Amino acid sequence: MADINDSTLIAPRAGRVQYRIAEPGEVRAAGGRVLNLVDLGDVYMTFFLPTGEAGRVEIGTEVRLVLDAAPRYVIPAKASFVADVAQFTPKTVETAEERQKLMFRIRAQIAPELLEQHIRQVKTGLPGMAYVRLNPEVEWPASLSGPLVQ
Numbered sequence: 001m002a003d004i005n006d007s008t009l010i011a012p013r014a015g016r017v018q019y020r021i022a023e024p025g026e027v028r029a030a031g032g033r034v035l036n037l038v039d040l041g042d043v044y045m046t047f048f049l050p051t052g053e054a055g056r057v058e059i060g061t062e063v064r065l066v067l068d069a070a071p072r073y074v075i076p077a078k079a080s081f082v083a084d085v086a087q088f089t090p091k092t093v094e095t096a097e098e099r100q101k102l103m104f105r106i107r108a109q110i111a112p113e114l115l116e117q118h119i120r121q122v123k124t125g126l127p128g129m130a131y132v133r134l135n136p137e138v139e140w141p142a143s144l145s146g147p148l149v150q
Helices: 111-115
Strands: 016-020 035-038 043-049 063-068 073-081 103-110 126-132
Touching: 043 073, 043 126, 103 126
Parallel strands: none
Antiparallel strands: 016 035, 043 103, 063 073, 063 126, 073 103
């Protein structure tokens, strides 16, 4: 007979249950999945840039996110990943002009502290636009300066 204390599930990190795979009382094999937990401390948007722009994005570059679901808010983020190979490639890449059509995946990470402050509003999978400031000397346009989510 199993001891109920041996059957208590403890999440390895804070998060939100996205969906339940097993129902209460259901018997699962060892290591079987019980639920899908979304880590809300690691939220980012993936977007793509052509070769010329992607090559200028440094890790830590400022990014502004505007979600379709909340277009009046601007979410500050930072580039945390730049792919080392193109994600979209034309059939043949023979000229410099064709190489400019290559698209590289970029990830804009939202600061965990900001996510924690707004944890009840955090959703995953929302579409939106990402804006990258490639030249730190240039100010953000007014439309991307506020109201910033802080």
